[in-house]
Amino acid sequence: MNERMNATSVLARRRIYETFISPGFYIAMSLGLVLAYLLVSGFVRAVDSSGLAFGLNPLYDLIGRSLEGAFGRTLVEKLFAEGPFVFALYIGFLPMLLYLAVSSVFRFGLEKKIGALELLAYGPADGTAGFLAAFLKDLLLTVIYLAVLLVFFAVTAALNNLLLGPTFFFTLVILLFVAAAVYSYGVFASTLTDNSASAVALFLGLMVFFLIILMGSFTIVSGYVRNLSTVFAWVVKWISPLFYWNLAMQAVEIQGWLLYAVSLVVLLVLGAVVLAASHFILKARGVRP
Numbered sequence: 001m002n003e004r005m006n007a008t009s010v011l012a013r014r015r016i017y018e019t020f021i022s023p024g025f026y027i028a029m030s031l032g033l034v035l036a037y038l039l040v041s042g043f044v045r046a047v048d049s050s051g052l053a054f055g056l057n058p059l060y061d062l063i064g065r066s067l068e069g070a071f072g073r074t075l076v077e078k079l080f081a082e083g084p085f086v087f088a089l090y091i092g093f094l095p096m097l098l099y100l101a102v103s104s105v106f107r108f109g110l111e112k113k114i115g116a117l118e119l120l121a122y123g124p125a126d127g128t129a130g131f132l133a134a135f136l137k138d139l140l141l142t143v144i145y146l147a148v149l150l151v152f153f154a155v156t157a158a159l160n161n162l163l164l165g166p167t168f169f170f171t172l173v174i175l176l177f178v179a180a181a182v183y184s185y186g187v188f189a190s191t192l193t194d195n196s197a198s199a200v201a202l203f204l205g206l207m208v209f210f211l212i213i214l215m216g217s218f219t220i221v222s223g224y225v226r227n228l229s230t231v232f233a234w235v236v237k238w239i240s241p242l243f244y245w246n247l248a249m250q251a252v253e254i255q256g257w258l259l260y261a262v263s264l265v266v267l268l269v270l271g272a273v274v275l276a277a278s279h280f281i282l283k284a285r286g287v288r289p
Helices: 002-020 023-045 058-071 073-079 085-114 116-121 127-159 166-192 196-218 224-239 241-253 257-285
Strands: none
Touching: 002 023, 002 127, 023 058, 023 085, 023 127, 058 073, 085 127, 085 166, 085 196, 127 166, 127 257, 166 196, 166 241, 166 257, 196 224, 196 241, 241 257
């Protein structure tokens, strides 16, 4: 166990260094910050004496029409009740989440296919140390990026004479826990497949499936999305990180802090269970494709 943890620590430090010298990390960060800035600046231009008017800004007119058409005006009003920051936080965080998750899934699959993971397993490390290192790397970089977003939104709010509401800070915390669960599913997809392409496809398929289940729980339109989600929702939602994210945000809305805390704990448990399952799958399948 100590050898595995030591190997995990060494590999994680190496992966973090490689990420810091890679342009992809900074491209994802820049894209997220640019999107967040556009949403905040667009919100400022969409406010008049009567409040938020989506039609005053082309970007928010498109956003408002799309969200209201899919989920109804009530959800949109809740989303922007404290200004643009909660919505901008989601959009600004998404590029980094996808970059970290997909790049780790792709790399793990590639290392398995070319035999690098098998070579690693002949030393003091094993396949579990390899995916734990990637998981810890993604988690640490997520903390760093969330801190960057916090500073960015604080400065942006001050410059535009706006305030960061309490929902923003609760959302910031829940995003870290959701990201941890998402990264664990990335590991899970990597251990089930033999190459990078199939690993990425399985991971993205799982995330899209979870998103469909979530959308079906509160969409106001009928059709394929709702019909598909109804069939699987009661089973799948318990293993979906997005379900617990939605539960935590509902808890914030009603100030149910116990439910919020339980949602965070369950996300941690879910991630740990998925990582444990990945360990046993990798142990049974081996590191050779």
